[in-house]
Amino acid sequence: MSWAASPPAQVAGSALRRTVGSASGVASLAGALVIWVALLGPVITLLTHLSWHQITTALAVPGALDPLLVSVESGAITLAVLLLLGTPLAWKLARGSLPFPRVWEAGVLCSLLLPPLVIGLLLIFMVGPYTPIGELLGHVHLSATNTFLALVIAEVYESAPYYVLGAQAAFAAVDPAIEEQAALLGDRPSRAARRVTLPLAAPGLAMALAVAWARAMGAFGAVVIIAYHPYGIPLQIWTTLQETGLPTALPFALVLLVVALPLPLAAYFWSARARGRRRA
């Protein structure tokens, strides 16, 4: 997983001229346009089908924004968990300092490749009330089904591989020779990590975190099975759709986009700028 920086503005003009210069260039430009418009299509559709009136009435219903709070809170906790547990794993994967690195990577990939619905089903059998883990949680008066905790667990499962793989790529892009110099210049590893590795990996880490945030915000498959309550926004969209139909569900789709998108977009532009500065 890597996110290339966009080319600086001053070369955009010559890039255009170069592309239009040949038939294959025109064809590839047309193809690029089609896929770009198609990808943006849903967002454009959403905006054209929404009226201001629709939004205000839907959101004016008492408690309509409660799921937003639930989503943001569970998402924030999910990010904290990923940062705390996922970052060291990503670092070790990137530096190949774990025994049997392929096995570790396969484990991360597994949760990426499993359909979220399946993850939800399996989580029930793993942390449900009648399992050893569930009983353990019961002793401290916690439950991992249909609770806030369950929601966080489901979101972590759905977003963790995106963060770990993205962070691994970010760490792998840091030249070990630079870390070696930091050590020879007197920095013990923790200090070198703080002064060199983390700042250099930061744009990539931010990008990975942003993608994980978007996944956590939109998590549905595992959530619908293990954490039907409390509602986050995706479940709110789902239930509204079932109970009152498409038009009333659309405003909540906008809410989800507004919450899920800005962080990833900001992270993207920031990391692209940081990379560009380092190359300039």
Added chain:
Amino acid sequence: MLEADVELDRREFRLSAAFAVAAGERLALFGPSGAGKTTILEVIAGLQEPGRGTVVLDGRVLTRTAPPRRQVPPWQRRVGLLRQDPALFPHLSVRQNLAYAARTRPGPGAGRDEITRIAERLGIGGLVDDRPARLSGGQAHRVALGRLLASGCDALLLDEPYTGLDASLTRDLTDLVREVVAARQVPSVLVAHELEAAQAFADRMAVLDQGQILQLGPPAEVVAAPAARRVAELVGYRAFVPLPADPGTVAGVHPDRVVPGRQPGRGVVLAGPVRSCRPAGAGWEATIETAAIETASAEGASAERPGAGAGSAGAGGTLVPVRLREAPAGGGDFTFTVLAPPCFRPDGTRVPRAEEVAT
């Protein structure tokens, strides 16, 4: 004073090296790729642990495999290492790069004035606010050197840092490092696989091959009198002409250590037809097929073989490359004198020269 005596098992051979470098002294580890040169530097820097041995810097034991064991981590060694990649911190300005270690190390840490002074002296005073990405290769290497200076390291290790840069830049940077070593009086070790780079830098040169130091001495002495045939090959002797008077023994010919014409007082005289000739540097490199060793001087022959050069015998058509200021005239045999060639026995050891035996 840097003292290293280390052994390390590698897949192909056992690396074993022992040497001491005095304060302000410049030692070159010279040898072919894969001889273990870089490994020795990494052991000194603490990036690798030797199988057996010790590394002592200014009386501080950095590595000791015998009890009481000691392996000081790289960040506590105060050993600077320059590699081909300057490895500057890309997210920091030149000034921040220079000051990087000043904040980590107590004692004579470099303050702002000191950083400015170092930058001025290295000719990068105008660049302190730039990012490394904007620097040219030579400038980046100057910053890397400045960063080590500002860190106040106690030993300077150079792992072919200037390989691949153009000749004048290499010369400037090498001179700069020599100045720095003289001013700071730190021991320094350069790893080089090119003889010229080693000679341009070092007071003393260790020839390393297959993990063993074959010879250690001033560069001029090593080139003029290689201790073994393998050393001769590594420092540029390209032809070994048999000496019929002493079967199995050969005289080493370095392309640069020949003069045209017959000068029996200065070495061994060889002659033969010119097989090829092409421009090389400011002169020419010709390949001569020597048919015979005509005479040999007293210096060229060993005390054990007093009569070796006297007679004239077939050398069996050895191709001898020589570098000459002027292209040899076409047609007929070309006669030249090999200046005091070292002679090697069949086992590769050098036959002592007359004056060496006398003393």
